[in-house]
Amino acid sequence: MNATARAQTQQAFARALLDPTQPCPTGLRAWNGSDPSRRFAVYRNNVVTSLVDALAESFPVVRELVGSGFFAAMARVYATRHPPTDPVLARYGGDFPEFIEQFEPAQRVPYLTDVARLERLRVLAFHAADAPALSAAQIGRHLSAPQGLGASMPSLHPSVAVLASAYAVVSLWGAHQGAGGLSRVDAMHPECALVLRQDDEVLVIGIAPETAAFVRQLQGGATLAEAVSAAAAFGGGFDLSGSLALLIRHGAIVAWHAAWRPEP
Amino acid sequence: MRPTAAGIGLKAQHVREVLDTRVELAFFEVHAENYMVPGGPFPAHLARIRERYALSLHGVGLSIGAEGPLDRRHLDRLADLIGHFEPELFSEHLAWSSHAGVYYNDLLPIPYDQATLRRVCVHVDQVQQHLRRRILLENPSTYVEFDASTIDEAQFLGEVVRRTGCGLLLDVNNAYVSAVNHGRDAAAFIASLPLQAVGEIHLAGFAEDRDAAGDRLLIDAHGTPVDAAVWALYEHTLRLVGPTPTLIERDADVPPLAVLCAEAHRAARALAAAAAANPEAVS
Numbered sequence: 220m221n222a223t224a225r226a227q228t229q230q231a232f233a234r235a236l237l238d239p240t241q242p243c244p245t246g247l248r249a250w251n252g253s254d255p256s257r258r259f260a261v262y263r264n265n266v267v268t269s270l271v272d273a274l275a276e277s278f279p280v281v282r283e284l285v286g287s288g289f290f291a292a293m294a295r296v297y298a299t300r301h302p303p304t305d306p307v308l309a310r311y312g313g314d315f316p317e318f319i320e321q322f323e324p325a326q327r328v329p330y331l332t333d334v335a336r337l338e339r340l341r342v343l344a345f346h347a348a349d350a351p352a353l354s355a356a357q358i359g360r361h362l363s364a365p366q367g368l369g370a371s372m373p374s375l376h377p378s379v380a381v382l383a384s385a386y387a388v389v390s391l392w393g394a395h396q397g398a399g400g401l402s403r404v405d406a407m408h409p410e411c412a413l414v415l416r417q418d419d420e421v422l423v424i425g426i427a428p429e430t431a432a433f434v435r436q437l438q439g440g441a442t443l444a445e446a447v448s449a450a451a452a453f454g455g456g457f458d459l460s461g462s463l464a465l466l467i468r469h470g471a472i473v474a475w476h477a478a479w480r481p482e483p
Numbered sequence: 484m485r486p487t488a489a490g491i492g493l494k495a496q497h498v499r500e501v502l503d504t505r506v507e508l509a510f511f512e513v514h515a516e517n518y519m520v521p522g523g524p525f526p527a528h529l530a531r532i533r534e535r536y537a538l539s540l541h542g543v544g545l546s547i548g549a550e551g552p553l554d555r556r557h558l559d560r561l562a563d564l565i566g567h568f569e570p571e572l573f574s575e576h577l578a579w580s581s582h583a584g585v586y587y588n589d590l591l592p593i594p595y596d597q598a599t600l601r602r603v604c605v606h607v608d609q610v611q612q613h614l615r616r617r618i619l620l621e622n623p624s625t626y627v628e629f630d631a632s633t634i635d636e637a638q639f640l641g642e643v644v645r646r647t648g649c650g651l652l653l654d655v656n657n658a659y660v661s662a663v664n665h666g667r668d669a670a671a672f673i674a675s676l677p678l679q680a681v682g683e684i685h686l687a688g689f690a691e692d693r694d695a696a697g698d699r700l701l702i703d704a705h706g707t708p709v710d711a712a713v714w715a716l717y718e719h720t721l722r723l724v725g726p727t728p729t730l731i732e733r734d735a736d737v738p739p740l741a742v743l744c745a746e747a748h749r750a751a752r753a754l755a756a757a758a759a760a761n762p763e764a765v766s
Contacts, residue, residue, distance in 0.1 A: 228631070229550045232591065233582040246594075247627040250666035253696035258626040258664075261692070261702060265589040273588070303586040306544020306557060307519045346520035349527070377521070419524040 235259070236266045237299045270298035273308045274315060278338045280395045281319070284328060293322055309346050312339065330386035330406050337388050337423065340380040340414045344421045347378035352470030361475045362463075369444030370478030373437055373463075376471045378416035381431045381438075385409050389425040417469050426465070429457040434466070442478070484510060484537045484571040486726040487758050489751035492541075492733060497740040498528045506744055509751070510537035510571070512730050516544045518568075519560045526567075533568055539683065539730065540570035544586065547606045547620070548579035548593040558613045565614055572683055572728070574619035574652040575610070577603065577640065594629035595639040607647040619682045620644075621652040624660040624689075624703030636661070637675040644680045651676065653724070654685035655717045656709065656732075660701040664694075669716055678724045686717055686750060687732040706735030709746055717750070721757040729754060 228246055235241040243256035271294040275282050282290040297318045303311045316335035319325050325332075361371060382388060389412045390404040411431035413424040426434075429450040436446035450457040466472050488509030493501070500506070511532055518526055532538075544557060565573060578590035593599050610618055622640060634642075644651060653676065662669035688707030694700040709717075709731065721727070729750040731743055 228594070228629075229579065229582050233585065233587065236587055236589075236591075237585075246630045248630055249627065249694060249696070250664075251694070251696045251698050253694045253698065255627050257695040258700060261626045261700070262589060262591060266587045269588045303588060304584055306516045306546075306580065306586050306588075307560075308516065308588065309520050346523045346525070349522035378523075416523060419527070 236263055237302060239263065267295055267298055270302065270311070271295055274298070274312050277312050277342050278315065278335055280338055280392055281331060281335050283395050284331060284334060284391075285325065289324075293319070293325060296322070309342065312342075315339065330384070330388065330391060333382065333384040333386050333388045334391055336384075337382050337392055337412055337414070340382060340412075341421045341423065344378035344380060344414050344416045347376075347416060350376050350473040352376065353472050353475060355467065358467055358472060358475065361477075367478035369447075370442050372440065372442050372476040373466075373472050374440075374474040374476065375434065375437055375466070376415060376473050378414070378421070379434065379438065379471050380414045381426070381434045382412045382414070383409075383428060383431050384411070388412055389423055392423055413465070415469055415471050417471075422469065424465070424469075426462075427455065427458070429453045429455050430462045430465070433457065433459075433462050484539075484728050486728065487751065487754040488537060488728040489731075489747040489754060490537070490539065490728070491731045491743045491747050493529075493532065494733070494737050495525075496737060497743075498524075498532070500740050502528065502531055505535065506740060508536065508744060508747055510539055510728065510730075512539040512541050512572075512732075515540050515542040515561055515564055515573075518564055529568060538568060538570040539572040539574065539728070540565065540568065542573070542575040543590070544580060545575045545610065546579045546581040547575055547610065548577060548591070548599070548603060549581055549606075550579070550602070551582065553606055553609055554581065558610065562614055565616070572619060573614065573616060574621055574683060576621045576623060577643070578623045590623055592623065592625045592627060592629070594631040595636060596629075596631050596633045600634075600639060600642055603643055604646045607643060607649050611647065611649060617648060617650055619650040619652040621654050621685065622657050622661075622676075624654075624657040624664075624701075626664055626700065626702075628665060635675075637672050641675075641677045644677045649680070650682035651680045652683045652685060653678075653681045653720065653727075654687070655720055656685065656687040656689060656713050657703060659710075659713050659716055660689050660703050663699050663701050666698075670719055673716070673720055674723065681724050681727055684717065684720065684724075684727050684729040685732055686713060686729060686746070689713075704735060705732050708742075714749070714753075718753055721753055722760070725761045726754045726757045 231244040235244050243259045247255040249255050271291050274294040316332050319335050320332040387406050387408045387410045389410045394404050411426050411428050413426045433446045433450035436449045490508050490510035493511040493513050576590050580587050659669045686709045687705045690702040690704035692700040731746045
């Protein structure tokens with residue numbers, strides 16, 4: 220067999236793995252002369268099942284919300300249309316929420332996409348880079364020097380993320396952690412989530428929309444004054460000290476850059 | 484790593500107990516790809532376990548048997564991990580898992596012919612040069628054979644070892660699974676391998692199915708205890724190769740840590756017996 224024929228063999232094998240309408244690749248055999256397609260089906264099943272399992276591990280609440288049968292069927296369609304491109308499966312499923320958003324049979328659960336987005340942020344937070352939190356004393360020194368405070372830039376832990384949703388994502392997620400029954404959740408109530416990793420654990424914390432805007436600004440490299448004015452633009456009485464206290468309590472502030480001054 | 488070392492695959496659900504109780508095991512093995520993340524508990528816990536135990540790093544994503552070139556970025560990540568954790572052993576598979584930029588998350592079979600042999604040897608050479616170390620190559624579990632194959636699997640592995648200087652990870656379960664699946668004799672397969680190159684042994688459980696003719700078709704599922712037939716083949720193998728670091732693999736339906744440790748301790752007893760029968764092998 221020449222190199223081109225072999226390449227076509229792996230090409231045909233690969234294509235048939237993800238497409239059950241493709242016939243079993245040619246050139247395969249079994250010792251007892253039996254139909255190799257039954258044996259090839261083992262590979263097909265291994266590939267798709269392992270990818271469905273990987274998604275189930277990353278999106279456990281999505282799976283609980285729709286049931287394991289529906290989830291497996293949905294994940295199977297996703298896996299065959301969007302197989303991984305990288306052997307590091309922690310990265311797999313990055314656009315699973317957007318797939319769910321477009322997946323017609325999932326439309327009856329309107330909040331499913333945002334719950335998936337929240338679970339995706341949790342996976343990213345779990346594996347995010349490490350960074351030691353600033354101590355309360357270090358932060359205190361910045362806060363007690365009001366000169367230049369507004370132009371200074373607190374920077375946040377790499378695991379920090381926010382999600383603003385039209386649905387009660389925090390409550391829905393929490394209801395699947397043994398914290399309160401799902402029946403008491405009003406799914407149509409908008410909520411914002413702060414996701415971060417503290418002491419090896421990924422936390423999901425409900426925050427006000429103003430705080431969510433504040434955190435987003437800081438993540439984008441805004442100064443404290445810029446972040447405060449963006450949060451205040453929501454008009455809902457932004458609680459700066461409460462928001463800072465929340466971030467400090469969870470070890471989410473890892474650096475605090477002094478105001479940038481141009482060279483004289 | 485001592486030749487009589489017995490270990491288990493590290494599972495996330497056991498990490499806390501391992502760190503708290505310091506279980507009696509000679510080493511742990513981890514899948515390299517699970518630790519290719521920026522930070523967080525996985526690498527942090529592995530660093531702490533590394534302080535107390537020997538480590539074997541087992542790659543599942545290099546796709547050494549692929550028709551296309553090796554993924555340079557993945558090789559770089561492996562080199563970084565090896566530099567960071569300094570594992571005693573590094574192993575990969577005689578299989579492919581990626582094609583045209585898609586990763587299939589399974590260990591897929593290759594035809595055993597001269598062109599494939601040359602390509603696999605080029606890839607093993609590249610890996611060993613990039614990682615600056617000898618790797619162990621694992622014999623696969625396979626479910627189909629290729630019309631294109633012209634040599635048998637043991638010959639193929641023997642040639643890869645001879646041409647590249649790599650070692651073998653002899654997966655005794657895979658040897659048994661493939662022998663049953665292809666109507667061959669597992670002991671004869673093992674006997675015809677270059678046994679002096681075996682640097683590690685794997686043991687695991689299989690699932691059982693039937694092929695289209697109703698014959699046994701074993702699946703390398705890693706979801707059950709090591710089968711009695713595989714334990715017997717393992718003890719037979721130790722008589723041929725002498726004591727060799729042995730790992731219990733479990734990736735599905737993971738039981739409590741103590742259950743896996745009990746299987747590792749059974750391997751440790753077989754290793755001690757093999758060492759007693761052949762004292763020179765341990766020195």
